[in-house]
Amino acid sequence: MIFVFIVLSAITLISSFGVVISRNVVHSALFMSGAFLGVAGFFAMLHSPALAALQVLIYVGAVTVVILFGIMFTQRPQVRRFRTILNRQVGAGFTVALFVGALLIYVFLQQDWGSTSAGHGPRTVASLGRILVGVSSGTDIFALLFEVASILLLVAVVAAIVISRRKTGEGVERRAEE
Amino acid sequence: MPYSAETFVGLIPEIIAAIFLLLVLMVGVFAERAAGLVSGITALGTVLIFASSAWLLASGFHGSFFGGGYVVDGFALYFKLVVAGSAFFASLAATRWAQGTGDATEYLTLILSVVLGALLLVSMRDLFGVFLALELATIPSYAMVAFDRSRRESAEGGMKYIITGAVASSVLLYGIVLIYGASSSANLSGVAKAFSSGHASPVALLGLILLLSGFAFKVSAAPFHFWTPDAYQGAPTSAAAFLSVAPKAATFAILLRILVEGMPGEARVWTAIAAVLAIVTMFTGNLFALRQSNVRRMLAYSSVAHSGYVLTAFAALQGGAKAEAVQAVMIYSAAYAAMNLGAFLVIDLVGEDTKSFNGLIRTRPMVAASMFLFMAALVGIPPLSGFWGKLWIIIAGTGSGSILTYVTVGVLVVNTVLSVPYYFGIVRNMIFEEPVAGTGETKGEGPLKFSVYALAIITVLFFIIIIPLAAVAGSSGLL
Numbered sequence: 001m002i003f004v005f006i007v008l009s010a011i012t013l014i015s016s017f018g019v020v021i022s023r024n025v026v027h028s029a030l031f032m033s034g035a036f037l038g039v040a041g042f043f044a045m046l047h048s049p050a051l052a053a054l055q056v057l058i059y060v061g062a063v064t065v066v067i068l069f070g071i072m073f074t075q076r077p078q079v080r081r082f083r084t085i086l087n088r089q090v091g092a093g094f095t096v097a098l099f100v101g102a103l104l105i106y107v108f109l110q111q112d113w114g115s116t117s118a119g120h121g122p123r124t125v126a127s128l129g130r131i132l133v134g135v136s137s138g139t140d141i142f143a144l145l146f147e148v149a150s151i152l153l154l155v156a157v158v159a160a161i162v163i164s165r166r167k168t169g170e171g172v173e174r175r176a177e178e
Numbered sequence: 179m180p181y182s183a184e185t186f187v188g189l190i191p192e193i194i195a196a197i198f199l200l201l202v203l204m205v206g207v208f209a210e211r212a213a214g215l216v217s218g219i220t221a222l223g224t225v226l227i228f229a230s231s232a233w234l235l236a237s238g239f240h241g242s243f244f245g246g247g248y249v250v251d252g253f254a255l256y257f258k259l260v261v262a263g264s265a266f267f268a269s270l271a272a273t274r275w276a277q278g279t280g281d282a283t284e285y286l287t288l289i290l291s292v293v294l295g296a297l298l299l300v301s302m303r304d305l306f307g308v309f310l311a312l313e314l315a316t317i318p319s320y321a322m323v324a325f326d327r328s329r330r331e332s333a334e335g336g337m338k339y340i341i342t343g344a345v346a347s348s349v350l351l352y353g354i355v356l357i358y359g360a361s362s363s364a365n366l367s368g369v370a371k372a373f374s375s376g377h378a379s380p381v382a383l384l385g386l387i388l389l390l391s392g393f394a395f396k397v398s399a400a401p402f403h404f405w406t407p408d409a410y411q412g413a414p415t416s417a418a419a420f421l422s423v424a425p426k427a428a429t430f431a432i433l434l435r436i437l438v439e440g441m442p443g444e445a446r447v448w449t450a451i452a453a454v455l456a457i458v459t460m461f462t463g464n465l466f467a468l469r470q471s472n473v474r475r476m477l478a479y480s481s482v483a484h485s486g487y488v489l490t491a492f493a494a495l496q497g498g499a500k501a502e503a504v505q506a507v508m509i510y511s512a513a514y515a516a517m518n519l520g521a522f523l524v525i526d527l528v529g530e531d532t533k534s535f536n537g538l539i540r541t542r543p544m545v546a547a548s549m550f551l552f553m554a555a556l557v558g559i560p561p562l563s564g565f566w567g568k569l570w571i572i573i574a575g576t577g578s579g580s581i582l583t584y585v586t587v588g589v590l591v592v593n594t595v596l597s598v599p600y601y602f603g604i605v606r607n608m609i610f611e612e613p614v615a616g617t618g619e620t621k622g623e624g625p626l627k628f629s630v631y632a633l634a635i636i637t638v639l640f641f642i643i644i645i646p647l648a649a650v651a652g653s654s655g656l657l
Contacts, residue, residue, distance in 0.1 A: 030581060103384070110380040134244070141247025141304045141365075143181075147305075148298060152314045155291040158203070159321035161335070162284050 004045060012038030025071050033064040046118040050125045185243045189260050190230045190252040194295040198223030199287060206283025217273040217375040217625075220286040221266055224293065228262035240655060245306035246365055251655035256508055257431040259471060261424045264515045265293045267633060268420035270625040271523050275414055287326060288318040289420060296428035303439065305354045305364040308432055313348070313397065315425045316615050317341055323409045335405075335412020341394060342405040351390025356385030366440035373443040390451055394435045396427055399455050400462035400490060403482045405562075407466075410478035412462040415530070418474065419522030422481045427511040430488055433505055438495065438656055445496050449578075451491035453586045460593040461485030467600050474530040476600055477521055480556060481591045481595060485515055491571045493586045499577025506574045510567030512647060513640060517555040517563050520633035526555040527626055535604050537613030545627070546608045548634040553601040555637045558594050560613035563640035568594065 004027025015034030036059035043052035101145050122128055122136075130136040186193070202216050209215060222266075235255040242249045269289055275281035295315030302308045320343060355505025360382035361372030372382055372556045391402065398406040409452055410418040465485025470476035491506040503587050527545055538546040555562035568590070575587035635644065 107380045107384045112379065138245060140243075140245030140309055144244050144248060145304075145307055145310050148310050148314060151199070151291070151294065152310065152317065155199075155288070155314065155318050158284055158287050158291075159318050162281070162288070162321040163324050 001045075001116040004041075008038050008045070011035075011041070026068065029067045029071065032067070033060045036060045036064070047125060048121075050123060050128055129161055181243075184241055184622060187239065188234070188241055188243055188248075190234065191227045192228060192294060192297050194223060194226050194325070195290060195458065195518060196433075196626070198226075199290040199336050200202065201210065202283060202286050202290060206287070210283075211280070213277040213280075214273065215274060216282050216286050217247065217269055220269040220290060222577070223290065224262050224266040224269060228259060231258040231262060235259070235650065237640075244301070244304075246367060247307055248301050249302055249303045252650060253431070253435070253504075254301040254652035255657040256650055257428055257511065259299050260427050260512050260515050261293055261296040261300075263552070264420060264424045264427075264519050265289060267519055267523070267629040268416055268424070271629045272416040273528060273625045274623055275416055275526070279325070279327070287323070287416075287547055288322050288325075289317075290418075291318045292322070292420070292425055295436060296425050298505070299428045300308055300431045300435075302432060303366045303435070305358060305366070305369070305436070305440075306438065309347075309351055309354055311467065312429070312432070313347065315428065316347070316396070317539070319417075319421050319425060322421065325414040325417060326349050326412070326414045329412065331408070331412040333412070335409040339405050339409040341635045342402075346392050346395030347403070349388050349395070352566075353385045353388030353390075353392055356381050356388065360385060369440040369578070370442060371530065373441040378444055383444070383447065385408060386444060386448060387451070389436070390448065390455075393429060394406070396429045397433070398482050399485050399487045400409075400459040400482060403459070403485075406482055407475050407478040410481070411472065411475050411530075415522055415526035418478070419519050419526070422478070422520050422522065424513055426481075426485070427515060428508055430511060434492070434495075435568070436521055437492070438504070449493050449496045449580065450582060450620070452489050452495075453580075455584045456486045456489035456583065457584050457589045459483065459489060462486075464593050464596045464600075466599070470600070471532050472530055473525055473535070473604065474522075475531055477518070480597070480600070481518060483593060484518070485558075487568065487571060488514075490590050491574055492585050493580075493583045494571065494574040494578040496580035496583070497577060499574045499579075501652070502570060502574035504654060504656055505648065506567065506570035508651040508654065509570050509644065509647055512643075513555070513563035513567040516636045516640070517552050520548065520637060521552040521556065523626060527623060530605060532604070533611075533614055535607045536611035538608040541613045545630065548630050549608065549638050550605050551634045553605055555640075557598055557601050561638075561641040563637045566640055566644050568640055619649075 012035050015031045015038060018031035019028045019035065022031060036055060040052045040055035040060070043049075043055055122131060127136065131139045132142060133146055134140050196214060198219065202219055205212070205216055205219060234250065235252060240249075240251045241257075266382075269286060272285060272289065273282075276285045292315050295311050295313070295318075297306065299311035299315060302311055320336055320340045323339050324333055326332035354364070357372075359367055360379050361369045363369060363371070373386075378386075380635070395402040410422060413421065417450075437445075439449060444544065460483050463479050463486055464483075465481035467476050470479060488507060489511050491503050491510065494503040494506070524545060528538065528542075528549075535549070538549070551562060554566040558564040558568045571590065572587055574581050575590075578584075
C-alpha cells in the first residue's frame with residue numbers, strides 16, 4: 001500500500017513540477033493530465049472508484065483537452081513558448097515552499113490520527129449525485145451551492161471572454177470603428 | 179419538501195441579484211450600444227437589493243435554511259446593505275467609463291456577479307459554501323481589473339491579481355479541507371465542536387492558520403498584500419473603487435462569522451494572529467503610501483492600512499468587549515465604504531496624478547471640498563465617518579483585557595498620525611498649488627458627480643447615521 005502511495009505521489013509531484021517548469025504551454029497541459037491521473041489514483045486508493053472515474057473523465061479527459069484546444073485556437077505557434085520561466089524569484093519561492101513543506105510534515109507527524117482509515121462515506125454514483133443536488137440528509141446546502149455553481153460558470157465564461165477578447169478582438173474592433 | 183416559502187423570502191436579495199444579472203446580459207445582447215440603459219438597469223437592481231434587504235432587516239426576519247448552512251440574520255443583512263449601497267454608487271460611476279469602452283454589458287454583469295457573490299458570502303454558515311461564494315465574488319473581479327484595454331497596467335495588474343488570487347484560493351481551500359477533515363463537518367456549528375475543547379488537534383490548527391492566510395490574501399493584509407497596488411492601479415477607477423469596498427467588507431464579515439461562530443474555542447490563537455497581522459499591515463500600508471506620487475496607488479496602500487485597522491477589531495474579539503468588537507467591524511465597514519468609494523470616484527473625475535489635484539479648489543470647488551472630506555474621514559477626524567469606526571475599534575480594544583491588543587490599538591493610533599501627511603498632501607495640493615490645465619469638466623460625468631456628492635454627504639452626516647447603524651450592529655445576532 002505504501003509502495004502504491006509513493007508511486008502515485010511521485011507521479012503527481014513530478015507532473016506538477018513539469019507543469020511549472022516546462023517552457024511550452026502544450027507540454028504544461030500534458031503534464032497537468034499526469035498530475036490529475038495521480039490524484040485519480042489516490043481516489044481509487046481511498047476506496048472511491050466513482051470519484052476516480054469522474055476525475056479521469058472530467059479532468060484528464062475534458063479539462064485538459066479543452067485547455068489544449070484553447071491554446072491551439074487562441075495563440076500562434078511561436079507564442080506558445082515562454083521565454084524565461086525561472087526568474088529571479090526562484091530562490092524566494094523555494095524558501096517559502098520548503099518552509100511550508102516542513103510545517104505540513106511537522107503537523108502531520110504531530111497529529112494523533114487514531115483510527116482514521118479510508119473507506120467511509122458514500123461510494124456509489126447515485127449517492128454522490130443525491131449529495132450534489134442536496135436531497136440526501138445533512139447536505140441540504142448543496143442544493144443552493146449547485147445553483148451558485150451554475151451562475152459561477154456563466155460568469156466565468158463572461159470573464160474569460162472579456163479577458164481573451166483583448167488580444168484578437170482589439171484589432172478587429174478598431175477596424176470596424178474606423 | 180425541505181424548502182419552505184420562508185427559504186425563498188430569505189433569498190429575495192440574492193434572487194433579485196441573479197435576475198438582474200441575467201437581465202443585464204440579455205439586454206446587452208439585444209441592445210448592444212445602450213450603455214446608459216444597462217447601467218440604469220444595474221442601478222435599479224442594486225436599489226431593489228438594498229430595499230429588500232432593508233425590508234427583511236426592518237421586519238426582523240431571521241432564520242437558518244438549507245440544513246443550517248445558510249443563515250439570514252441582522253449581521254448578514256447589514257452587510258448586504260453595505261454591499262448593495264456601494265454597488266449602487268459604483269454602477270452609477272461606471273456609466274461614463276463603460277460607455278467609452280463599448281463593453282458596458284460585460285462590465286456591469288461582472289459588477290452584479292461580484293454583488294451576488296458578496297450577498298451569498300455574508301450569509302454562508304458552511305465552509306464549502308463560503309468558498310464557492312467567495313469565488314463567485316473573486317473570479318469576475320479578475321476580469322474587472324484586466325478590463326481596460328487601452329492601458330498596459332490593466333493587463334499586468336489583472337495577471338498579478340489572478341495568479342496571487344488563485345494561490346490564495348487554493349491555500350484557503352486547503353485550510354477548509356483540513357478543518358473539514360478534523361471536525362468531519364463543514365457546517366460552522368459542527369466545526370465549533372472540534373474547536374470547542376480549547377486544545378484543537380494540530381491538523382485543525384493548521385487548517386485555521388491556512389484559512390487565515392487565505393483570507394489575509396483576499397483582504398490584502400500584509401505580508402499578503404503585494405497584488406493590491408498593481409491591481410488597483412491597473413483596474414478602471416470605478417472597478418478599483420468597488421473592489422476595494424464591497425467584496426472586502428463581505429470578506430471581513432464572513433471571516434468574522436467563521437471565527438466567532440466556528441472557532442470560539444481557539445479565540446486565543448486567532449486573536450493573536452490577527453493582532454500580529456494588523457500591526458504589520460498598518461505599518462506596511464502607511465509607510466508605503468507615504469512614498470507614492472500616484473494617488474490611485476496611494477489609495478491602494480491606504481486600503482491595505484485600513485484592512486489593518488479592521489483586523490485590530492478582530493484582535494479585540496476577546497475578554498469583555500466582544501460585542502463592541504463585532505460592532506466595530508460592522509461600523510468600520512460602512513464608514514470605510516462611503517469614504518473610500520468617494521475618494522476613488524474623485525480620482526475618476528480628476529485624474530490619478532498628484533499634480534492633477536493642484537489648485538482644484540479654484541477650478542472645481544465642489545469636487546475639491548468632497549475630496550477634502552474624504553481625506554479627512556480617511557484620517558479619522560471627527561465627526562466624519564472614519565472617526566466613528568476607529569472610535570469603536572479603540573473602545574473594543576481597551577475592553578479586551580489583552581496586552582497584545584493594547585499594543586495593537588497603540589499602533590493604530592500611531593498609524594493614524596503617520597497617515598496624515600499623505601492624505602493631507604492632496605489637500606495641500608488642492609489649496610496651495612497653481613492649477614494645471616486640463617482639469618476642467620468633461621461630458622457625461624453627471625452620475626459620477628452625483629455619486630461623489632452623495633457619498634460626501636453620507637461621510638459628513640455619519641454622526642447621524644451612526645445611531646441606527648449602532649442599533650442594528652448591536653442587535654446583529656452574531657454572538
